[in-house]
Amino acid sequence: MDEFEKQALTEHLRELRTALVRSLIATAIGFAIAYSYCNELGQWLFAPLFEVMPDKASLIFTSYQEGFFFT
Numbered sequence: 796m797d798e799f800e801k802q803a804l805t806e807h808l809r810e811l812r813t814a815l816v817r818s819l820i821a822t823a824i825g826f827a828i829a830y831s832y833c834n835e836l837g838q839w840l841f842a843p844l845f846e847v848m849p850d851k852a853s854l855i856f857t858s859y860q861e862g863f864f865f866t
Contacts, residue, residue, distance in 0.1 A: 802810075829836065841854070 844854075
């Protein structure tokens with residue numbers, strides 16, 4: 796317990812805010828990277844499905860936005 800220093804509530808809140816901002820920035824960067832490789836990731840994820848699908852078959856999407864991402 797001696798290794799922990801006492802801090803005021805405002806110092807704890809400042810550290811929490813810093814950690815939250817860094818987490819949000821890291822999440823946004825990760826999302827941007829993943830979104831830039833959307834087609835490649837989709838092809839990789841759907842590859843096993845395409846291998847077992849019959850010839851001249853296509854995927855049917857159940858919501859409007861799904862078709863825009865993997866075309």
